[in-house]
Amino acid sequence: MHKPARIRMAHGAGARLTGELVAEVFAASFGGPVLSRLEDSAEVYLPGSRLAFTTDCHVVRPLFFPGGDIGRLAVCGTVNDLAVKGARPRFLSLGFILAEGLELEMLERVARSVGAAAREAGAEVVAGDTKVVEAAAADGIFITSSGVGEIPAGRNLSIASAREGDLLVLSGNIAEHGVAVLDARESLGLGRDFASDCAPLNALVECACSAAPGLRALRDPTRGGLASVCLEIAAASGRRLVVDETALPIRPPVRAACEILGLDPLYVANEGLFVAVVPPDQAEALLKALRADPRGSDAAVIGRVERGNGDAEVETEAGGRRRLAWVEGEPLPRIC
Secondary structure, X not given: OOOOOOOOHHHHOOOHHHHHHHHHHHXXXXXXXXXXXXXXXXXXXXXXXXXXXXXXXXXOOXXXXXXXXXXXXXXXXXXXXXXXXXXXXXXXXXEEEEEOOOOHHHHHHHHHHHHHHHHHHOOEEEEEEEEEEOHHHOOOEEEXXXXXXXXXXXXXXXXXXXXXXXXXXXXXXXOHXXXXXXXXXXXXXXXXXXXXXXXXXXXXHHHHXXXXXXXXXXXXXXXXXXXXXXXXXXXXXXXXXXXXXXXXXXXXXXXXXXXXXXXXXXXXXXXXXXXXXEOHHHHHHHHHHHHOOHHHOOOEEEEEEEOOOOOXXXXXXXXXXXXXXXXXXXOOOXXX
16 A cells, blocks of 8 residues: 655544554654553553553644533543543643744633643643744644553553453443534534533543453544544454444434534544443443443443454444444544
């Protein structure tokens, strides 16, 4: 397959070209055993401690959207990358790149949102940096965030751990974030039924780990959506993931918006839910625990793990199957 000579928007989509960029440029240049696992956060060790460490960049446009803004997104994105590794978020660091001419009041709104989201997640912002660039070099505000969390003893979650017979549990409705941001960005006027699901997941993850002690893996389907996460888990574990199309939790207005816009909701970004790989005998307990929390009230079993060769499929409403593929383009640029 022809290799692009220049960076394209699709390199940031969280799909095939992103994976190639990570593997062929970054991992090939400075990767080691920890980076090569390609988890949402790295598991590292200090004497007496197992830590999770992660870094994320946020370039969403518009900066403010129904249900959130770039500040809340930065905190939740980092907290959630730690949480799906089973870690309890502790410390955050933020780097702000500000465009010359940005209104100070807008920056203050974002800063207040960062503080509120960090308090909600129970994490503390302990370090940061600020740079100002020419107006043409940035869309108002870019944020880079890093986080450190503690992994409790005995908790071992990895996307490589999926086993044949395991079930896939999704903690909530899909495609909420992507549709809300697209509607706000393009002023589509789709209605008032759309808001991002952007939220810290660490409390819900603690609930999941308590209810299902045999939990294999967690992943939050952000860029590239649920489809990309299924492909990542399948590739890491060497199994086949099968998603039941009829079981997917998606609100009717969001489904209708995706149909109008020609979007497959499986590939639309989310910011407040996770996919869990769980042994079948613990799936019911996990569902019961998640549904007892407002953020997990729409949790559902959406598929299973089969013997395979690192691929993923969807069982359609018509009873057939179609393969999930890595997206090549970027239908929703700057979504997270």
